Amino acid sequence: MSQSVRAAQASYIVLPETVTDKPTVLSFLVSHFSAIAQTTWVERIENGKVHWRDGELITLESEFVPRARVYYYREVQQESIIPFEEKVLLQNEQIIIAFKPHFLAVNPSGNFVNECLVNRLRIKTANEQIVASHRLDRATAGLMLLSLNADTRHDYHQLFKTGKITKTYQAIAKLSDDLISQVTANTLTLPTHWTVKNRLVKAEPSFMMKVGTGEANSHSEISLVEVNNGLGLFELTPVTGRTHQLRVHMMSLGMPILNDRLYPKLLDKAADDFDKPLKLMAKRLAFTDPLTGEQVDISCDGFLL
Known part of the structure; x- marks a missing residue:
């Protein structure tokens, strides 16, 4: 276990157009993330841990700007290390298909900020553009399809949205x-x-x-x-x-x-x-690659009864 762990990758939230009663970014963050104390957000902002998309730091007085992205770094007091390794089964210029072990989150969640599949793969590949194309519970093991390229991300996300993947x-x-x-x-x-x-x-x-x-x-x-x-x-x-x-x-x-x-x-x-x-x-993902037309059909080792 390690103390006061900060996420290696920033999370972000888009300030909604429907909110009209929050004059500052701070007031919105305090209202939106009700489980996080106002003093925590004040400390994060004062320590330079909250910024706009271009990297400019947000201050305690920064005005609420609808549709603007606010970036912040999730922190937890303790983060458990998941003692199981992910495995890359396929990688090309557009995607990775990886095996996610049990207990490993796909994205930062709960008490996990860095111990997640996306962060591990970003470190391994030195590619901060990696984003998961679908969901898988932390408790569930198995195959994940992740996008490497922001320009083609939508094409692979649509496979799941339109049911064109088995x-x-x-x-x-x-x-x-x-x-x-x-x-x-x-x-x-x-x-x-x-x-x-x-x-x-x-x-x-x-x-x-x-x-x-x-x-x-x-x-x-x-x-x-x-x-x-x-x-x-x-x-x-x-x-x-x-x-x-x-x-x-x-x-x-x-x-x-x-x-x-x-x-x-x-x-x-x-x-x-x-x-x-x-x-x-x-255990298995099967689909037609939307860019190349290639048939992809990948399985991992399953359970033994």
């Missing part, structure tokens, strides 16, 4: 009682498949999701492909990309993913247990 996951979960009975009776046929469509809405606390009523806004295709000693190995293809979709859909089948600390029950916050990672992995 993402295949693996998960391990305890079998339901019904499936265990079929295994015992030697009547289970593999693969066994489920199509899961339902409406996902925010739960309490707000970072969690639950199945609600109304028209479906989520869709996953899930197959049980292997069983061993009461556990099942599943292949999952999310057709939509809702937050925690696969975790909630597995729970809705009565088979929450092994070592899930959120579903079906939110466990108390605790230090990472590196011996018990969430058994969920983004």
Whole structure:
């Protein structure tokens, strides 16, 4: 652990046009980031840690300018080191496809400012333009596509926005009682498949999701492909990309993913247990490169059951 860690890369926020009651940048930052004390923002500004896009320092009196970018450096008192390495599987002039290990955040978040995939790859490649093209939970391992070039970033982001990329996951979960009975009776046929469509809405606390009523806004295709000693190995293809979709859909089948600390029950916050990672992995990405027309189909090593 290290004390008072500052992010190596600046974060930024665009000052919104809809805000009209904040005369200074400071007053906006204090209002917008309610979890950060005003004294912290004052200290950051006085120490030259907040600036405009061109590098000019923001002062305590700097006026609020709609649509302007304000850059700042996230800080935490302590940052844990994640003892697992990422691995680059493909790299060209436009993109990197990398394996992200369990517990490593994609971007700075929570108590992690430098221990994240984007920062590690920026250091390795000496390219500060690296940006993730999609999301992957810190708890989930697997393949990430990252953009290296700001000029072509939109092309790769659109693959996910328009559904022109295939993402295949693996998960391990305890079998339901019904499936265990079929295994015992030697009547289970593999693969066994489920199509899961339902409406996902925010739960309490707000970072969690639950199945609600109304028209479906989520869709996953899930197959049980292997069983061993009461556990099942599943292949999952999310057709939509809702937050925690696969975790909630597995729970809705009565088979929450092994070592899930959120579903079906939110466990108390605790230090990472590196011996018990969430058994969920983004195993495969397949798409047509929007610039070259090349077929890209990359997989990483999956789970052993």
